[in-house]
Amino acid sequence: MLKLVTKNVGxxxxxxxxxxxxxxxxxxxxxxxAMTPEALxxxxxxxxxxxxxxxxxxxxxxxxxxxxxxxxxxxxxVNGDEGEPGTCKDKIIMIHDPHLLxxxxxxxxxxxxxxxxxxxxxxxxxxxxxxxEQAIVEAKAAGILGETVMGHDxxxxxxxxRGAGAYxxxxxxxxxxxxEGKRGWPRLKPPFPAVEGYMRCPxxxxxxxxxSYVPYVVEMGAQxxxxxxxxxxxxxxxxxxxxxxxxxxxxxxxxxxxxxEMIYDxxxxxxxxxxxxxxxxxxSSAPILTPDEIDVPMDFDSLAKRGTMLGSAGVxxxxxxxSMVEALKVIIRFYAHESxxxxxxxxxxxxWLEKIVERILDLGGRPGxxxxxxxxxxxxxxxxxxxxxxxxxxxxxxxxxxFRPEFEAWVRRGQPVTTLPVREAHIGEPVAAV
Amino acid sequence: xxxxxxxxxxxxxxxxxTIIQAADTLGLFIPHYCYHPGLPVAGSxxxxxxxxxxxxxxxxxxxxxxxxxMVVRTTTPQVATARAAILEFLLANHPLDCPVxxxxxxxxxxxxxxxxxxxxxxxxxxxxxxxxxxxxxxxxMLDSERCILCxxxxxxxxxxxxxxxLGIFNRGVHSELLPVDGAAVDNAxxxxxxxxxxxxxxxxxxxRFKVRVWYLDKTDSVCHGCARGCNIEIHTNRRRNxxxxxxxxxxxxxxxxxxxxxxxxxxxxxYSYKQIESPDRFLQPRVRGADGRVQVCDWSTALxxxxxxxxxxxxxxxxxxxxxxxxxxxxxxxLWAVRRLCRDxxxxxxxxxRCPADPRGVEDNLLRKADTFPNSFGAQRILEATxxxxxTVASVLQAAASGRIRLLFxxxxxxxxxxxxxxxQQALAQVDLVVAIQSHHSILTDLATMALPASTYAETEGTxxxxxxxxxxxxxxIPPLEESKPLLDILAQLANRWELPFTPREPELCFAxxxxxxxYFAGLSYRVLGWEGxxxxxxxxxxxxx
Numbered sequence: 001m002l003k004l005v006t007k008n009v010g011x012x013x014x015x016x017x018x019x020x021x022x023x024x025x026x027x028x029x030x031x032x033x034a035m036t037p038e039a040l041x042x043x044x045x046x047x048x049x050x051x052x053x054x055x056x057x058x059x060x061x062x063x064x065x066x067x068x069x070x071x072x073x074x075x076x077x078v079n080g081d082e083g084e085p086g087t088c089k090d091k092i093i094m095i096h097d098p099h100l101l102x103x104x105x106x107x108x109x110x111x112x113x114x115x116x117x118x119x120x121x122x123x124x125x126x127x128x129x130x131x132x133e134q135a136i137v138e139a140k141a142a143g144i145l146g147e148t149v150m151g152h153d154x155x156x157x158x159x160x161x162r163g164a165g166a167y168x169x170x171x172x173x174x175x176x177x178x179x180e181g182k183r184g185w186p187r188l189k190p191p192f193p194a195v196e197g198y199m200r201c202p203x204x205x206x207x208x209x210x211x212s213y214v215p216y217v218v219e220m221g222a223q224x225x226x227x228x229x230x231x232x233x234x235x236x237x238x239x240x241x242x243x244x245x246x247x248x249x250x251x252x253x254x255x256x257x258x259x260x261e262m263i264y265d266x267x268x269x270x271x272x273x274x275x276x277x278x279x280x281x282x283x284s285s286a287p288i289l290t291p292d293e294i295d296v297p298m299d300f301d302s303l304a305k306r307g308t309m310l311g312s313a314g315v316x317x318x319x320x321x322x323s324m325v326e327a328l329k330v331i332i333r334f335y336a337h338e339s340x341x342x343x344x345x346x347x348x349x350x351x352w353l354e355k356i357v358e359r360i361l362d363l364g365g366r367p368g369x370x371x372x373x374x375x376x377x378x379x380x381x382x383x384x385x386x387x388x389x390x391x392x393x394x395x396x397x398x399x400x401x402x403f404r405p406e407f408e409a410w411v412r413r414g415q416p417v418t419t420l421p422v423r424e425a426h427i428g429e430p431v432a433a434v
Numbered sequence: 435x436x437x438x439x440x441x442x443x444x445x446x447x448x449x450x451x452t453i454i455q456a457a458d459t460l461g462l463f464i465p466h467y468c469y470h471p472g473l474p475v476a477g478s479x480x481x482x483x484x485x486x487x488x489x490x491x492x493x494x495x496x497x498x499x500x501x502x503x504m505v506v507r508t509t510t511p512q513v514a515t516a517r518a519a520i521l522e523f524l525l526a527n528h529p530l531d532c533p534v535x536x537x538x539x540x541x542x543x544x545x546x547x548x549x550x551x552x553x554x555x556x557x558x559x560x561x562x563x564x565x566x567x568x569x570x571x572x573x574x575m576l577d578s579e580r581c582i583l584c585x586x587x588x589x590x591x592x593x594x595x596x597x598x599x600l601g602i603f604n605r606g607v608h609s610e611l612l613p614v615d616g617a618a619v620d621n622a623x624x625x626x627x628x629x630x631x632x633x634x635x636x637x638x639x640x641x642r643f644k645v646r647v648w649y650l651d652k653t654d655s656v657c658h659g660c661a662r663g664c665n666i667e668i669h670t671n672r673r674r675n676x677x678x679x680x681x682x683x684x685x686x687x688x689x690x691x692x693x694x695x696x697x698x699x700x701x702x703x704x705y706s707y708k709q710i711e712s713p714d715r716f717l718q719p720r721v722r723g724a725d726g727r728v729q730v731c732d733w734s735t736a737l738x739x740x741x742x743x744x745x746x747x748x749x750x751x752x753x754x755x756x757x758x759x760x761x762x763x764x765x766x767x768x769l770w771a772v773r774r775l776c777r778d779x780x781x782x783x784x785x786x787x788r789c790p791a792d793p794r795g796v797e798d799n800l801l802r803k804a805d806t807f808p809n810s811f812g813a814q815r816i817l818e819a820t821x822x823x824x825x826t827v828a829s830v831l832q833a834a835a836s837g838r839i840r841l842l843f844x845x846x847x848x849x850x851x852x853x854x855x856x857x858x859q860q861a862l863a864q865v866d867l868v869v870a871i872q873s874h875h876s877i878l879t880d881l882a883t884m885a886l887p888a889s890t891y892a893e894t895e896g897t898x899x900x901x902x903x904x905x906x907x908x909x910x911x912i913p914p915l916e917e918s919k920p921l922l923d924i925l926a927q928l929a930n931r932w933e934l935p936f937t938p939r940e941p942e943l944c945f946a947x948x949x950x951x952x953x954y955f956a957g958l959s960y961r962v963l964g965w966e967g968x969x970x971x972x973x974x975x976x977x978x979x980x
Contacts, residue, residue: 166605183602188477188497341583341602341609343478348523351607355559364558372556379519382491383480 002228004236005212006252009096015131017138020099026144028215032107033152035218040111044214046222048234050255053079053170053207054283054311055387056233056300059214063112063204065194072201076109076117077179077193080132080208081163081170083122084283085334086314089238089250090208094121094128097212098135102158104211106149107218109156112204117158119208120175123165133160167338171386172205174340185342186386209238230256233299243317244271256297263294263317274319278403282311284331285391287398308398324403325410328396329357335392346389349380353396360407365414370407373400438504453495453506454482464508465517465546467524467632468584469496472697474593476585479524481546483516484508492516514550521551527562527607529579537634539647543582564610571599571619573701574627574636578610581635587611587627594698595800597621611635622802625704629687629697640705641685645677650684653911654965656898657686658763658891659703660795661805663900664688664695665966668707668892668911682912683707683892691966693904700802709874710892710912716875717916720885728880733917737924740869740884741931744841747867748780751840757784757830760817761846762807764921765896766905766955767944769809769816771925771937772845774947777817779934784833786825787813790852803901807848808891812899815954827853835861843869845888845921850876871924887918894920895941897963905958906967 008014008023017025032040045060066074078101082090093101105117121129136158139145147155161179163169169178173187176198197203213235217225226234233255242248245267253266259281263269270276276291281298287308289296296306303310318327336354341347356373359365377393377400384390400407437446440457447456452475457464467479475497483492487505492512507513524543532538564578588600588611599617603610613619619627628638650669657664667687671678678684686707688699719736722728731739748756760772769787776782787810795804807813818824831853833839842865850858855877862868862881870882879885891898893914899905914920926939938944942960949955954970962968 188475336606339606341604341606344480344520344523344582347583347607347609348526351562352523352526352557352559359559366558368556375556379516379523383483383516383519385477 002236002254003252004216005093005097005100005209006238006250007097008100009092011096014096015098015135017099017135017142020097020135025097025099026103026106026150028103028218029106029144029150032110032215032218033150033154037111037113040107040218043222044111044217046226047217048226048229048232049210049213049217050233050300051207052209052213052237052313054084054285054309056310059206059210062194062206063108065192066112066202066204067195070202073116074112074114075198075201075203076105076112076114077172077176077198077203077205078105078117078119078208078211079170079172079175079205080119080121080125080128081175082125082208082312083167083170083338084285084312084314085331086240086242086280086283086316087312088240088242089313091122091125091128092238092250093208093212094125094132096131098128098132099139100212100215101132101208102135102139102145104214105158106144106156107214108204108206108211110154114204115155115157117156118161118179118198119158120161120163120169120179122170123163129160129162136160166340167334168340168386168388171388174386175205176203185340186388188385213237228254230254230297230299230302232301237313239298239313239315241267241315241317243315244274244319244322245269245317246271253298256299256302259289259294259296259298259315262298262315267317270317270319272319274321276317277320277322278318278324278327278399280314280316280318280395282309283314284316284334284395285309285387286311287394288402290402324399324406325357325361328399329354329361331395331399332357332392335388339388339392343385343389345380345383346392349376349389350392352376353392360410360414363410363414365411367411369411370400370404373407436500436502436504438500438502438506440506441508447500449500451500453484453486453493453498453500453504456500457495457506457508462508464495465542465550466496467542467582468586470586470589470630470697472594473586473589473630476589479520479582479584481517481520481524483513483520485510485513517546517550518553521547522553522555522557524582525551525555526557526559527579528582529561531580531634535577535580535634536637536642537580537631541634542632562607564608565612568612569639570613570636571624573624573639573705574619575639575642576611577635577637578612580633581611582633583609583611584632586630586632587636590623590627590630591619591621594626595621595623600627622700622702622796622798623698623800625701626688626698638685644679645671645674645684649673649677651911653909654689655686655892655908655911656808656906657699657703657706658808658898659700659706659806661803661807661810661901662695662801663808663898663904663906664699664703664801665691665906666699666703670911672912681711683710691906693902693966693969694900694906695801698801700800702796702802707892710890711915712874714874715915715918716872716879716885716887717918718887719917720879720882722883733919736884736886737927737931740886740928743867743883744869745932747841751866753781754783755839756780756782756841756843757786757833757839758782758843759827759830759845759849760785760787760813760843761789761827761848762787762810762813763846763848764813765809765891765894765898765908765941766812766816766948767896767941768846768921768925769813770944770948770952771922773817774935774937775925775929776843779929779932784825784830784839785817786827786830787817788824788826789849790826790828792848792852794851805901806851808900809898811901811903812897812905815899816948816952819952819954831858831861834865837864839864840866841869842867843871844878844882845871847872847874847876850878871921873918886924887916888921888924889914889918893918894922897941897945897960897967902969903954903971904967904969905955905963907960907963907965 051057169184174184178184336350380393466482468476482495485507792806797804
């Protein structure tokens with residue numbers, strides 16, 4: 001099976017310059033510098049490389065939005081604030097192949113004519129930070145970064161910035177605020193970062209994984225790269241599969257690989273041979289899928305057609321023993337905890353939803369709670385500054401809609417009964433048995 | 435210019451206008467919390483969501499810029515649902531303590547709930563607890579539980595005063611407005627925080643629990659604290675005598691005037707209302723008898739005494755030994771009356787208005803001016819228009835100290851703060867007859883031979899001219915206190931007694947006379963001045979450039 005960005009995973013000391021070079025690092029730079037920035041951007045557009053941080057915006061088109069005539073400096077900001085629950089792909093690249101990321105940054109900076117790049121890395125990621133910083137030091141010493149990149153008349157500096165542990169700082173404008181030293185609150189858009197980003201200068205914000213595929217676009221050529229994936233979803237991508245599967249892990253697979261194949265072939269099926277109950281296909285913000293919905297190609301457009309999203313490709317698998325009410329509690333607690341608090345619907349709505357789910361699980365459910373959760377979620381959706389609100393409300397709506405009887409059952413259990421069941425005994429038990 | 439329609443009403447506005455501004459020009463109100471026309475846009479409260487045709491979801495009116503043929507709807511069911519939803523969210527963790535909240539009656543949560551909310555609560559959960567009743571500065575009390583995190587206050591301290599005392603801490607529903615690093619919110623404009631706060635989170639410690647706002651009457655006025663002349667509203671309590679510590683004036687609030695003060699006013703001006711009903715007010719005529727003892731008397735006795743002694747003094751020593759100090763504390767009308775009576779009528783050559791600088795004066799680049807007199811500009815135009823040299827108060831006092839002045843009128847306050855008291859006392863001791871017409875007790879009223887109580891600007895009507903030349907009206911908020919009288923009345927009565935040129939007691943007529951005689955005020959009238967005032971200096975420059 002073809003591997004690209006995970007090719008070097010498992011090779012000893014793959015994060016060091018000498019090992020990385022012997023496995024192909026920086027071998028695509030000459031070809032990239034031989035192209036004009038415009039041609040390079042066109043090539044990336046043609047390759048159908050999508051933004052793999054979650055939004056799936058075509059990477060090359062994002063680059064082409066930079067204003068052509070701005071006198072301000074341009075910046076590349078690399079989003080390594082991987083925080084979407086169920087996602088653990090960027091850290092694989094940063095730990096095992098930081099030079100691939102740096103190579104992707106150099107090529108991208110050449111394409112957008114930027115001389116400074118920032119890598120914003122999630123605060124909890126100690127080893128990735130260590131390896132990326134070490135790689136930058138090595139690359140500078142080797143003349144790969146600095147005033148003349150590989151002897152070309154092109155200067156580039158890369159700065160590593162550690163986040164302080166806020167999920168919202170993965171949202172690109174909140175990330176820019178945080179990078180500027182401010183509170184990580186998303187900005188009102190427009191202006192988009194391409195016009196006014198870091199320090200109000202034109203800025204491209206790309207995910208670690210996206211940039212790591214750029215050298216392969218140069219190496220393989222746009223069309224062969226695009227052909228690896230499905231229509232309008234070029235190349236491969238990393239799928240983080242977790243939850244109740246026999247072989248959880250990060251898998252690099254072609255775009256459009258069917259979800260069923262991922263769960264049953266690559267992850268080797270549901271734990272203990274139990275029945276599948278639900279799958280979150282793209283990180284916890286993605287609406288949940290039921291077992292009869294998993295025959296879907298895992299690419300941005302196919303999942304969007306099914307009313308969910310590929311997002312960061314964090315596949316979370318639930319088997320029949322998982323209580324969806326408990327699962328939703330974990331998800332909504334995360335969003336209530338991570339809501340930045342800037343705008344009203346998300347700040348108040350997520351906390352309210354969390355309290356309702358907890359009350360239901362504490363056997364304090366009341367008739368109307370389930371409908372109220374749907375109503376609150378819909379009042380959040382579309383009314384917030386950033387996509388966080390939708391990301392918090394969508395899983396609630398999908399989970400409550402698709403597993404409504406389970407929620408109703410928990411609410412009924414909260415009604416006065418002669419003997420109350422002990423709550424712990426029911427965690428993980430199939431609700432149908434209750 | 436983009437042509438748009440809002441609720442089927444067409445309007446053409448400049449590009450770069452937001453929907454909320456365009457709606458405002460149509461007189462359509464779009465409810466909002468975080469939006470404040472004097473502050474940068476935050477876009478965070480989401481209360482101003484409106485429907486824009488062809489947009490996939492509702493848009494915030496405060497940050498959606500108009501484009502040509504845009505169609506905006508503010509009354510659709512979706513908008514109504516969104517507004518009610520936002521209110522429900524805002525009130526989810528609000529303590530609902532309106533009965534004990536000082537903001538009640540002028541609270542946007544109350545107002546918008548009644549107008550756009552009206553839902554039945556479905557909330558069964560406990561509310562988030564936060565700091566209560568936290569004094570964050572000398573003038574401001576914070577109740578974090580009432581805060582809706584609209585960030586108007588943080589934007590005010592960040593972008594208007596640049597003092598950065600307030601910040602929002604923590605995350606999500608635990609987000610809380612607090613002073614940064616325990617800083618005291620003690621900037622010179624901190625009172626404005628209570629104004630910008632749309633709810634009861636930031637309240638004015640001075641005004642808290644004094645009187646319910648629905649008992650207040652509002653009178654437009656102009657602050658007399660410095661040469662800026664910020665437009666204000668005087669809020670008076672005449673309906674609940676037992677409230678507000680028995681006082682009439684409850685507070686000052688800034689009144690928007692783009693030419694003068696924008697939306698703001700300084701704390702010194704805001705709390706200067708205390709001077710109006712202070713124990714220092716001088717409220718009874720006093721006359722020093724032949725035995726040197728001061729006696730409180732009624733107006734007719736006092737006026738008769740002034741009449742007789744002034745007439746005697748002028749007969750004995752001539753008008754050249756008389757002098758008048760009229761401070762720029764007085765209105766344009768009062769200064770005009772002084773000029774008519776003293777210079778034109780009594781022919782007193784020495785009428786001075788230029789006082790030494792106030793050592794307490796502070797100037798910054800927002801509003802405050804070092805000149806703490808409200809009407810220096812007007813005083814110089816009115817009193818110095820006919821003399822070549824600029825007479826200073828200091829030179830008058832020097833002349834008095836050297837015994838060259840036998841009769842001295844002192845009109846208007848502010849002198850004792852600017853002149854060394856010992857020097858003033860020494861100068862006045864050399865003058866045979868000192869007639870002080872004052873609103874407040876000072877060594878002037880103590881030392882004067884005759885002291886007459888004048889009403890302040892809050893009790894009278896008039897105009898003042900600020901440092902840029904803006905002529906602005908103020909209206910009487912309360913009746914003259916006790917025995918005090920408007921200076922125009924006092925001067926008119928004296929003029930009557932002396933059969934000198936008569937100045938109208940009506941401020942409007944007096945101003946009309948002034949406008950006819952002093953070039954700077956030509957063409958102005960109370961009707962022309964309106965609520966915001968007029969700046970003739972700008973008018974003439976714009977004419978000359980045109």
